[in-house]
Amino acid sequence: MTKYIVQGGKPLFGEVEISGAKNAAVAIIPAALLVDGVCRIENIPQISDVTMSLKILEQLGAGIRTINRHTVEIDCSHIRSTRTSYELARKIRASYYLIGALLGRFGQAEVAMPGGCNFGGVRPIDQHVKGFTALGAKVLVESGFIHASAENGRLKGASIYLDVVSVGATMNIMMAAVMAEGNTVIENAAKEPHIVDLANFLNSMGANIRGAGTDTIKIRGVERLRGGSYAIIPDQIEAGTYMAAVAATGGQILVKNIIPKHMDCITAKLQECGVEVEEHEDTLLVRRTGKLQKANVKTMPYPGFPTDMQPQITTVLSLAEGTSLVTEGVWSNRYRYVDELRRMGASIQVDEKTAVVEGVERLTGAPIQAYDLRAGAAMVIAALAAHGQSEISGVKYIERGYENIVAKLQALGADIRSVEEPDETAAMEAHIG
Numbered sequence: 001m002t003k004y005i006v007q008g009g010k011p012l013f014g015e016v017e018i019s020g021a022k023n024a025a026v027a028i029i030p031a032a033l034l035v036d037g038v039c040r041i042e043n044i045p046q047i048s049d050v051t052m053s054l055k056i057l058e059q060l061g062a063g064i065r066t067i068n069r070h071t072v073e074i075d076c077s078h079i080r081s082t083r084t085s086y087e088l089a090r091k092i093r094a095s096y097y098l099i100g101a102l103l104g105r106f107g108q109a110e111v112a113m114p115g116g117c118n119f120g121g122v123r124p125i126d127q128h129v130k131g132f133t134a135l136g137a138k139v140l141v142e143s144g145f146i147h148a149s150a151e152n153g154r155l156k157g158a159s160i161y162l163d164v165v166s167v168g169a170t171m172n173i174m175m176a177a178v179m180a181e182g183n184t185v186i187e188n189a190a191k192e193p194h195i196v197d198l199a200n201f202l203n204s205m206g207a208n209i210r211g212a213g214t215d216t217i218k219i220r221g222v223e224r225l226r227g228g229s230y231a232i233i234p235d236q237i238e239a240g241t242y243m244a245a246v247a248a249t250g251g252q253i254l255v256k257n258i259i260p261k262h263m264d265c266i267t268a269k270l271q272e273c274g275v276e277v278e279e280h281e282d283t284l285l286v287r288r289t290g291k292l293q294k295a296n297v298k299t300m301p302y303p304g305f306p307t308d309m310q311p312q313i314t315t316v317l318s319l320a321e322g323t324s325l326v327t328e329g330v331w332s333n334r335y336r337y338v339d340e341l342r343r344m345g346a347s348i349q350v351d352e353k354t355a356v357v358e359g360v361e362r363l364t365g366a367p368i369q370a371y372d373l374r375a376g377a378a379m380v381i382a383a384l385a386a387h388g389q390s391e392i393s394g395v396k397y398i399e400r401g402y403e404n405i406v407a408k409l410q411a412l413g414a415d416i417r418s419v420e421e422p423d424e425t426a427a428m429e430a431h432i433g
């Protein structure tokens with residue numbers, strides 16, 4: 001079992017290079033299944049969710065060639081199967097994109113019910129199913145698998161109005177519709193930067209998608225997608241996490257390789273908290289010298305404040321002067337990490353979707369647990385800001401979405417290291433057994 005050991009209380013200084021966006025990569029990799037040819041994908045983050053997505057494609061018969069650390073070529077000209085391995089697919093949430101991609105290209109898909117981060121609430125996919133059904137697919141769940149198949153082998157364009165703004169459903173329906181017969185319109189679509197990135201990727205392979213980034217996406221079905229080359233956008237949430245880290249510890253960092261526009265919702269909130277943010281063409285200079293100020297935050301679909309930054313901003317606010325209110329507007333339950341912050345001295349009360357955060361003078365190091373990816377990022381931020389030593393376990397969640405987080409933080413002067421420890425539970429079970 002890997003743990004991070006952090007000696008907190010040191011301000012961060014230096015530069016950090018942001019990797020490609022996880023939530024774009026985990027959609028674009030399965031989308032390569034739609035392409036009858038070789039896709040070269042650049043700026044792929046080196047994280048475990050990407051490794052898993054590539055493994056799943058390989059198991060389906062895709063040729064995967066690693067060009068360098070951040071570039072792969074995927075050749076889906078000779079896919080052998082439309083049924084994913086149960087073991088692999090259930091490990092990541094984003095495996096649901098395999099349904100849209102396989103259904104869109106081959107008219108059928110059998111994909112294990114997705115796994116992924118569980119922050120306590122239910123993560124339904126009814127809007128995905130609604131979209132596939134509108135496009136003429138039959139969808140049923142049996143023995144842990146979702147089976148989807150198009151009548152007569154090809155989907156038919158349709159108008160779909162999403163009942164909730166869903167990132168996953170928007171992207172999945174887009175993939176399914178790209179080669180459907182006729183036109184598809186997705187209304188009340190999500191507008192996140194990774195939606196636009198997926199549309200740009202598909203268009204660069206020959207698709208005809210307009211309106212991505214607005215709430216109405218129009219897709220004209222094409223006969224086939226050919227190969228091409230595409231570079232994934234920088235990760236908005238990874239960048240925001242480093243911004244939140246320097247907000248919590250104090251110091252000054254240059255966040256490199258970002259699209260400032262994507263950062264506006266996070267930048268504005270941190271500025272409200274007293275953090276200085278200077279915007280340049282593809283970098284942000286982030287500085288915190290004075291005291292942190294309270295702020296109220298409500299998470300919302302893009303361009304609102306992202307839910308995937310909620311645990312990180314709550315951690316920052318736990319050190320601000322005054323009482324802040326954080327309202328989770330996307331997921332029903334995303335506050336499990338608050339108990340861990342309390343163990344470090346934070347004063348936070350949670351009532352359903354709202355956290356009342358009373359700023360404290362300081363946090364103190366403690367053994368803490370990462371329960372999911374973004375909660376894990378919040379634990380790292382808390383540990384960096386806290387006085388004394390923290391031990392973070394559950395880091396496999398963090399490594400699903402943050403490339404080289406330990407090395408990147410070390411380069412900013414943080415005292416953090418990754419250590420391998422024997423898994424005590426497993427050892428005990430082996431002993432008892």
Ligand code: EPZ
Nearest residue numbers: 023094124125126127128164166167168169308330331373
């Ligand atoms: C994506 O999840 C991200 N995951 C999540 O990031 C992120 O929190 C979320 O979008 C919101 O931005 C990936 O991209 C792999 P949704 P997704 O469908 O697509 C409800 C991270 O930390 N809903 O936009 O699964 C749902 O319950 C991860 O990187 C339905 O009711 O999220 C939620 O309340 C965690 N029915 C809301 O919509 C559906 O069919 C938004 O979910 C689908 C969703």
